[in-house]
Amino acid sequence: MTPRSPHPDEDAHYTLPPPQPVFFIEQALLGALLLEPQRLADVTGISSDAFSNAAHAALFTAIRSLPAPDPAQHAKSTQWLDAVLTAAGEQTRGLTASYLHGLIQVCPWPRHASAYARMVEAEHARRLLRAAAQRLAQTAHDTSLPHPAPTSLAEADALTAVVDDIAAKFPPHSPSLPRTPTPPPATAHNNEEAIDEERLLLATATAHPDDIEHMRWLTPDDFTHPAHAGIWHCLTTLARRHAPVDPVTVLWEAQQRGLLTSGTDPTDLLDLLGAPVGSPDHWGERILQRSLLATAHHTGRRIEAFTDNPATTPYQLVVGSRRALADLSAVRSRWHHATSPTPATRRAPAKATKPPRASPPRTTAPPTARVSR
Known part of the structure; x- marks a missing residue:
């Protein structure tokens, strides 16, 4: 089995709990991108927020922010890796060149980068x-x-x-x-x-x-x-x-x-x-x-x-x-x-009636009504 690369914070004076599987999946994804930066084109729908580790998030941000190097030149020089380390170091502490090389070593297959990214996203x-x-x-x-x-x-x-x-x-x-x-209902x-x-x-x-x-x-x-x-x-x-x-x-x-x-x-x-x-x-x-x-x-x-x-x-x-x-x-x-609130009851509109026929204008006063006794 390939030895695990050291954790960037493992020099702390206290015992850390064992990392979750996603930690190693993130390592594999970053190792694939560090070894073959052109694989970043296969990694879609994922951002630095998706990483559970601050150092990993900083590395992914740095990888995305820097132009991908020429594959042939990248195989001969660590110039691009040094630039990634410098950019990531501005966001978090504890990263070293040996940690980046360790990520490359623990990556099983760089061509599986998209699958690793899907797991990180999940x-x-x-x-x-x-x-x-x-x-x-x-x-x-x-x-x-x-x-x-x-x-x-x-x-x-x-x-x-x-x-x-x-x-x-x-x-x-x-x-x-x-x-x-299903957990039992809590006591009220x-x-x-x-x-x-x-x-x-x-x-x-x-x-x-x-x-x-x-x-x-x-x-x-x-x-x-x-x-x-x-x-x-x-x-x-x-x-x-x-x-x-x-x-x-x-x-x-x-x-x-x-x-x-x-x-x-x-x-x-x-x-x-x-x-x-x-x-x-x-x-x-x-x-x-x-x-x-x-x-x-x-x-x-x-x-x-x-x-x-x-x-x-x-x-x-x-x-x-x-x-x-x-x-x-x-x-x-x-x-x-x-x-x-209870909606107000709307009154039904009155049925339309024909307008009254116009009567001829009165020329004399109307007769006074007779009051009967």
Whole structure:
């Protein structure tokens, strides 16, 4: 096996973790370009940002910025290599002539430069997707944001753009899903606040059942507590049947659905439903926003998990990411429906009528109307 060239920073006084395979792929690509600079014409769609190592990025920038030497002259002289080393040294430290020669030695086949570049591009796409997924997860979990939902949805749009870009660069093949297990949903933060808001919604919806019908944007899956989700299902069922809604009818519906276990005290549910505060819309939007943020956070973590598996191909990253983003889009659609202002009802235009026929001009005053007694 060909010995590996030294790492440009291996003289540090601490132990570095073993490099990832892409590090050696970058070495092979740079070695091919240093040995046969004319191979740069075969390397398309890649920039210095695609390299995971700062020294490698500086070398690639220098190679692209300098005119390619004459092949015959390059085989006899190190003049062009010296120019590359000088240009790259202006961007990063630690590069030596021996490192450049080591890159040339570890390159298996310079004619495979385009294949090496494709691998580097694939790993760059993985890193970009991981970073976008992490930003989405972190933003959705940030409780200090003044407008968390719009900010998180903007990060979701940025993540979608990264996925679309990867799909354009890597044509589809077998549309298999990633084999990476999906991480479990994170525990909701501010759980006590979520429970209180759900209880207030159930009470106010029971007191104002007419508001339930237009709240189809809220589903039982948006609730953090399973019992509250079940009671909301009871309320929506009663409202859509146009049945009477009050604490007693909801209690009966809950019993019919098996929500009252043997240890449940019916008076607890009656007390809960008998303390309305505010409006159902207000509490419903709060619950839906929390569900939206939780889904966005989980979406980011799912996609990040895909990128952490090195066996996942670029197109599998696209398929898995789009599947995860579709779940977020479903909640997002309901969120827009809940928060968009209701359009004003437009009055139908009056039917056109024929203009009245013109009467001849009056030459005398009209007769005075007679008032009958």
